[in-house]
Amino acid sequence: MTELAQWLTTQTSDQALAGAILSMAAAGAELAAVLRQAPIAGQTGLAGSENVQGEAQKALDVISNDIVLNHLRANPAISILISEELDEAVHLSSQGAFIVATDPLDGSSNLDVNVTVGTIFSILAKAGGLLQKGTAQLAAGYVAYGPATSLVVRVTGDTSVFTLDDKGAWLLTVAAAKVPTASGEFAINTARERFWDEATTGYVQESVAGETGPAGKRYNMRWVGSMVADIHRILMRGGIFLYPLDSETVSKGGRLRLLYEANPMAWLVEGAGGRSTTGHEGILDVTPTGIHQRVPVILGSADEVRRVEDWYARS
Numbered sequence: 001m002t003e004l005a006q007w008l009t010t011q012t013s014d015q016a017l018a019g020a021i022l023s024m025a026a027a028g029a030e031l032a033a034v035l036r037q038a039p040i041a042g043q044t045g046l047a048g049s050e051n052v053q054g055e056a057q058k059a060l061d062v063i064s065n066d067i068v069l070n071h072l073r074a075n076p077a078i079s080i081l082i083s084e085e086l087d088e089a090v091h092l093s094s095q096g097a098f099i100v101a102t103d104p105l106d107g108s109s110n111l112d113v114n115v116t117v118g119t120i121f122s123i124l125a126k127a128g129g130l131l132q133k134g135t136a137q138l139a140a141g142y143v144a145y146g147p148a149t150s151l152v153v154r155v156t157g158d159t160s161v162f163t164l165d166d167k168g169a170w171l172l173t174v175a176a177a178k179v180p181t182a183s184g185e186f187a188i189n190t191a192r193e194r195f196w197d198e199a200t201t202g203y204v205q206e207s208v209a210g211e212t213g214p215a216g217k218r219y220n221m222r223w224v225g226s227m228v229a230d231i232h233r234i235l236m237r238g239g240i241f242l243y244p245l246d247s248e249t250v251s252k253g254g255r256l257r258l259l260y261e262a263n264p265m266a267w268l269v270e271g272a273g274g275r276s277t278t279g280h281e282g283i284l285d286v287t288p289t290g291i292h293q294r295v296p297v298i299l300g301s302a303d304e305v306r307r308v309e310d311w312y313a314r315s
């Protein structure tokens with residue numbers, strides 16, 4: 001039994017659920033090999049198509065989606081696939097018990113500059129239907145394709161980190177990630193400042209004011225532009241990630257997608273002792289109204305997230 005399969009026996013007695021996670025892990029390992037060769041194969045450019053959200057697809061968005069789809073199709077426990085790259089939910093096995101929602105390639109605008117990208121997934125019970133709150137997730141995870149390839153996964157217990165070795169096996173490297181409660185690092189796209197609401201502006205101004213400001217400490221700013229990479233940093237050493245609702249994204253409900261970006265990341269961060277919110281409610285408590293629904297995302301170190309929540313409560 002592999003180390004990942006062994007770990008899964010300690011997290012769930014549901015072998016089919018463990019199998020669903022193993023299918024996503026296998027897709028991630030295959031995709032890691034493809035990504036390593038992508039500049040040689042000339043695959044980092046555009047596919048010439050758009051997804052349902054009107055975003056230009058990269059060739060690797062399409063390839064990643066196909067790799068995930070093939071792995072899930074081969075697993076009869078998977079009933080339905082929801083993907084950022086597919087307009088509608090795809091029905092796979094009629095006997096399957098699970099829905100998998102995925103962002104097969106997160107941060108794809110970073111592909112041509114060789115910066116970390118990822119695959120995000122959320123697993124739900126088919127019986128609950130397509131539009132379930134994040135609290136109903138059975139498990140979630142992501143694969144980060146960086147200097148090392150990491151699989152971060154949580155069923156309902158700890159958030160654990162596996163690293164892909166040179167033989168293609170996932171080895172446990174962090175048994176229980178812990179997001180420090182306090183932190184001095186924030187991640188937000190500051191080029192959007194003119195669109196921000198009062199709460200976001202207030203939180204960031206307080207932070208950049210440093211030791212002499214109301215926060216009373218110095219902050220640093222980090223923004224990779226791949227949510228997977230920004231969240232991985234926060235899981236490993238703390239910090240806060242913000243993609244809030246702003247005056248430009250308000251008509252769409254936000255920038256990031258609830259089912260396959262916000263919910264799985266909130267599941268992992270909360271499993272590591274962090275916190276998540278839209279500004280007004282916990283991300284995991286949002287009732288979805290569509291499979292590609294967008295949502296404001298604020299998550300990370302609990303004290304920092306609370307500070308943003310306080311701003312929203314006041315403004």
Ligand SMILES: O=P(O)(O)OC[C@H]1O[C@](O)(COP(=O)(O)O)[C@@H](O)[C@@H]1O
Nearest residue numbers: 103105106107108109189225226227
């Ligand atoms: O273009 P911006 O505003 O920097 O947005 C970056 C965000 O968009 C995303 O790239 C969206 O994900 P996709 O690449 O899967 O569409 C996130 O990974 C990232 O946090």
Ligand SMILES: [Mg+2]
Nearest residue numbers: 103106107261
């Ligand atoms: Mg994404």
Ligand SMILES: [Mg+2]
Nearest residue numbers: 084103105106
């Ligand atoms: Mg994507």
